[in-house]
Amino acid sequence: MTTPATSSTASEKLTRKDFVAPGDVRWCPGCGDYAILNALQRTLPELGVPRENFVVISGIGCSSRFPYYLNTYGFHTIHGRGPAVATGVKVANPDLSVWLVTGDGDGLSIGGNHLLHLLRRNVNVNVLLFNNRIYGLTKGQYSPTSPLGTRTGTTPMGSIDPPIDPVLFSLGAKVGFIARTVDNNPNHMIETFKAAHRHQGVAFIEILQNCVIFNNGTWDNVYSKENRDDHLLFLKKGQPLLLGRNNNKGIVLHGVHPRVVPVGENGVPVEDVMTHQPDHESPLFVRMLALMGPPGLPLPIGILRQRSRPTYESQVTAQIEAARKQNGNGSWNELLCGPASWTVE
Ligand code: SF4
Numbered sequence: 001m002t003t004p005a006t007s008s009t010a011s012e013k014l015t016r017k018d019f020v021a022p023g024d025v026r027w028c029p030g031c032g033d034y035a036i037l038n039a040l041q042r043t044l045p046e047l048g049v050p051r052e053n054f055v056v057i058s059g060i061g062c063s064s065r066f067p068y069y070l071n072t073y074g075f076h077t078i079h080g081r082g083p084a085v086a087t088g089v090k091v092a093n094p095d096l097s098v099w100l101v102t103g104d105g106d107g108l109s110i111g112g113n114h115l116l117h118l119l120r121r122n123v124n125v126n127v128l129l130f131n132n133r134i135y136g137l138t139k140g141q142y143s144p145t146s147p148l149g150t151r152t153g154t155t156p157m158g159s160i161d162p163p164i165d166p167v168l169f170s171l172g173a174k175v176g177f178i179a180r181t182v183d184n185n186p187n188h189m190i191e192t193f194k195a196a197h198r199h200q201g202v203a204f205i206e207i208l209q210n211c212v213i214f215n216n217g218t219w220d221n222v223y224s225k226e227n228r229d230d231h232l233l234f235l236k237k238g239q240p241l242l243l244g245r246n247n248n249k250g251i252v253l254h255g256v257h258p259r260v261v262p263v264g265e266n267g268v269p270v271e272d273v274m275t276h277q278p279d280h281e282s283p284l285f286v287r288m289l290a291l292m293g294p295p296g297l298p299l300p301i302g303i304l305r306q307r308s309r310p311t312y313e314s315q316v317t318a319q320i321e322a323a324r325k326q327n328g329n330g331s332w333n334e335l336l337c338g339p340a341s342w343t344v345e
Contacts, residue, residue: 002067002074004051014045021071026095033062034211037069039189047098047197056099057086059106062137066101070212077090080111083118086125098125104145105135108164119173119202121312125195126203129166132211133218140214167290170204171283177203178305182223183210195303201311222299231294236303240273243298258288258297278306
C-alpha cells in the first residue's frame with residue numbers, strides 16, 4: 001500500500017508536482033507509460049478532489065507500478081486482482097476517487113474474470129487499460145490482445161488464437177462509459193481522463209501504449225505521424241465522423257457497413273456523413289465503431305459510449321439503509337449467536 005506524503009483540502013490549489021511521488025520511475029527509457037503517468041499527474045490536480053481522496057489500484061505488470069509513482073493512496077495488488085480490491089474500496093467509501101490501472105495481460109487474461117465483474121456491476125471506478133499487445137514485465141510473451149500470427153518466445157511459429165478487443169469486451173459487460181485514447185497525445189489523454197472522472201459509473205479507457213522493448217511500433221500503423229491523419233478517427237459528440245488532414249473524408253453507411261468516402265467538392269456533402277452519438281440508446285452504434293479499424297477503416301479515438309445507469313455502490317448503500325430502517329442497526333452478537341445460528345453436537 002502507498003500513502004500520500006501530506007494531506008490537502010478541496011479548496012487547496014494542487015499542481016502536478018503534488019502528485020509526483022518521491023523516488024525513481026523504473027520503466028525502460030522511451031516506454032509509453034511515462035506519457036500516461038505524466039497525463040494522469042496533470043489531470044488529478046484539476047478534478048477538485050482533495051489528494052487524500054484519490055486511490056490508485058493496480059495488479060501486476062509494467063503499468064501496475066503506477067501506485068508507486070503517484071503521490072496518492074494506492075494498492076499494488078496481485079496478478080489480475082486489482083478489480084476486486086477497487087470494488088471493495090469504492091463500496092466501503094463511495095466518496096473516494098478510485099483509479100484502476102491495468103494492462104492487456106493483467107486485465108484481460110490473468111484478471112479477465114475479475115475485470116468483467118467490476119465492469120458489469122457498474123462500480124464507479126475509472127479503469128485505465130494500457131494495451132501494448134504484449135507481456136512486457138515477463139519479457140515479451142504474446143498477450144490476449146496480440147494480433148494473430150504474433151511471433152514471440154511462447155509462440156515461435158506465430159500465435160493462433162484470435163485477440164480480444166478491449167472495447168468489445170467492455171461493451172459486452174454493458175459499460176456506460178467506453179473510451180479509447182493514445183499514449184502519444186497528452187491533451188487527448190487528459191480530456192479523456194477528465195470525462196471519465198465526471199461520469200457516474202464505471203469508466204473504461206483503452207490506452208494504446210507502446211512497449212519500446214518488446215513490441216516497438218505496434219500502433220504505428222494507426223498513430224505514427226505519417227498515418228494518424230488517415231487512420232485515426234477522432235470522435236466528437238454531435239459532430240460528423242470526419243478524418244483526413246483537412247477533414248476531407250467521412251464515414252457513411254453502405255447497407256450495414258461503414259465506409260470511408262471523400263467529402264466536399266469531390267465527394268458527398270458533409271450532411272451525409274454519420275454523426276457521432278455516444279449516448280445512443282442502442283449499443284449497435286458503438287458496436288459498429290468498436291469493429292472499425294485497419295485495414296480499410298480508421299480506428300475511432302475518444303468517447304465511444306456514454307450512458308448512465310445506477311452505480312453498484314449506490315444500490316448497496318440504499319439496500320443497507322433500507323434494511324436498517326426496517327430492522328434497526330442489528331449487532332454482531334445477534335448475527336453470530338442469534339436464531340439464524342445453530343450448534344453442532
Ligand atoms: Fe515499458 Fe515494455 Fe519496458 Fe515494460 S518492458 S517498461 S512496457 S518498454
